[in-house]
Amino acid sequence: MITGGAGGMGVATARIVGRDHSLVLCDVRKDRLDAAVATLDELGIEATAVHCDVTDRDAVATLFDTASGLGPIASVIHTAGVSPSMGDAEYVMRTNAIGTVNVDEAFYATAGEGAAIVNVASMAAHLLPEEIIPTSLFPRALSDESAFMSDMLSACEMAPEEARSGLAYALSKTFVRWYSTSQAERFNARGLRIVSVSPGSVDTEMGRLEEQAGAGAMVTDAAVPRWGKPEEMAELLAFCAGERAGYLTGTDILNDGGVVASMRERARVAADEV
Template sequence: MSRVSIITGGAGGMGLATAKIVGQDHTLVLCDVRQDRLDTAAAALSDLGITATAVNCDVTDRSAVVRLFETASGIGPIASVIHTAGVSPSMGDAEYVNTTNALGTLNVNEVFFAAAREGSAIVNVASMASHMLPEELVPTKHFDLAFTDEKRFLAELLAACDIAGEEMRSGLAYSVSKTFVRWYSSSQAERFNSRGLRIVSVSPGSVDTEMGLLEADAGAGAMVANAAVPRWGKAEEMAELFAFCASDRAGYLTGTDILNDGGVIASMRERARQAAENA
């Protein structure tokens, strides 16, 4: 039977770019919340000779995610999941951002843990924004609530955004929710390994996709200009890393986050260090 790879957000820029790589040697199950985008993505893959099973799925709905994995398992053994589904600050309010990015990640990963076979891997997409958030603003002590009380978990994430003004709440929610993605991908590594599974997160910087460019006027453009590599990242560059992390070639890689941001965070930290020395 064919080895199956599930790509959530598979109709988006990074998801589709990843599908073009992973689809070369895996059977694809493409998941997205918008059917029109799914149809377009499946057609684009078909033009490349890659067949994908398209599943309309809202990752914030646990039952829908279960059905997604049931569909994939019916095709063949699940070898990997690349979880790119998520939203940016410009796409909704703080509650929507937290629910999609944090709860969506929890749902996909927990169903993967229950359904995948030994040797499988999941790659979660975090963000360089999570590396910019001061630790004192991260409600880490409440992250465990995700496993016992999802309603209170989301309420605590939203409460953590109260320090921001209304215009900044979605941006802070994005950073908080993506920090949860990184925390989950690290904290659950031992549990996942107990079933022979790997879990990794990747934190992209500013990427030249439809969603990424939504943030061009919200500071991302300025950060790109001041990065060690002063340009926007390409979806294909992220996709190559996702595909590698999910592959058997990365069999020793688990419980960590890979920052792929063109050196933005490194540049910011070094400039801050120099400024402090010269103060």
Template sequence: MGLATAKIVGRDHALVLCDVRQERLDNAAATLKDIGIDAAAVNCDVTDRGAVADLFDTATRLGTLASVIHTAGVSPSMGAADYVMRTNAVGTINVNEEFHANAGEGAAIVNVASMAAYLIPEEFVPTGQFPLALSDADAFFDAMVLACNAIPEEARSGYAYAASKNFVRWYSESQAERFNARGLRIVSISPGSVDTEMGRLEEQAGAGAMVADAAVPRWGKPEEMAELLAFCVSDKAGYLTGTDILNDGGVVASMRERARAAAANG
């Protein structure tokens, strides 16, 4: 999704690409170069606050920072619960807080949450611990891991994913006023099952079944997400902040309506 978005944003802006895997980073830069888009490539682990600060230093040296499209994240099949939580939640804190500290008036950031944030029951999400992220990231992470450890081991990574993406959504909504005080916008989008390398890892874990049951019964395309991501940080979306946009092909809507109908008929 990040590469697909870079192809759009790179038409009008200088780009800085970031990835923790050097081979993927090099391939992305080469792909963009083939279509006439030059991009600076920075290897960066978003869970390392110092590395993220260096990334923003690189970007601001190239010019005025107009936007950040934060697509870094991992799925349940990619690691243990603590890895998923650290990458998705702590990574979001690091990138967004550095954006808040470095970006100039008029800049925007868009984060990637997930439809999973809409599917986990609210009573299972430790939202009371979320504000810790603003004052003590380590304490926040410890609290999130504690919540994960209360879940049966076989479901722990999946829970960590849904809870971490719920945090991304919460952060993007709750910090809008603070960001606006510096003339910044913050938004998140929640994709459904998208036809990417990471998305397909979850196909056997349930995502495939949800695709079949959606109002639009197919996988989403990275380009469809990219158009929305690019719009969110564009001047056309100047009034858009503090909200999450669910772009899931109707999965959540279908599931809620079917649950309502089943309850009514039961």
């Protein structure tokens, strides 16, 4: 199953995993979802489309019911998410954080031994100073959605209003990274793997929305000074979800062309020169 299946990374990943698995694509944009299924069909890859908003727990339950009706769930690749330019802080946080909880908890309740879920975080999850991340409040997302959302939006108020959706994005993806590591032992008790991947700036429609908001400059300053290709991310996502990665769980893989490494090293050098 691929959430966000109509997006650039979703379709690229579907082209790989669809070679030897039955495929379920879900997306909140029905027109784009239908187009993605048609594109895959031209490649000889059959996919079942499910129109689904991952922030709707009942819709996610229906999604998993549909997938389970096709056979055992081998893996879920959760690419569904939004960037800062796509909405306000509440929308960004709900989609990225609560959407992840909804999908992952449904996977935990539904999938059988040996299955894996791969969540898409972001390099933004590696850039926030530890002291501003309300990690102690993250577990509330599993027990009290309203309290969690209130806590996270309060945390975003440290930023000017025009920057809050950006902070919400970084915090929500930091949450995805936290969840994918903190829940590994619980998932393993049911024979399930959970991993997250943190892409850098990827040449997709959503990625390019952020080009003028700072992503373009980070690409220029990266160790690999170019945009990542959706296919490069797809290969990693597919590997993490597959049987060859059977020992991989409870971790995040940063795949950002060296952006974070370059920024940290340049900050260190600048500090030494002061």
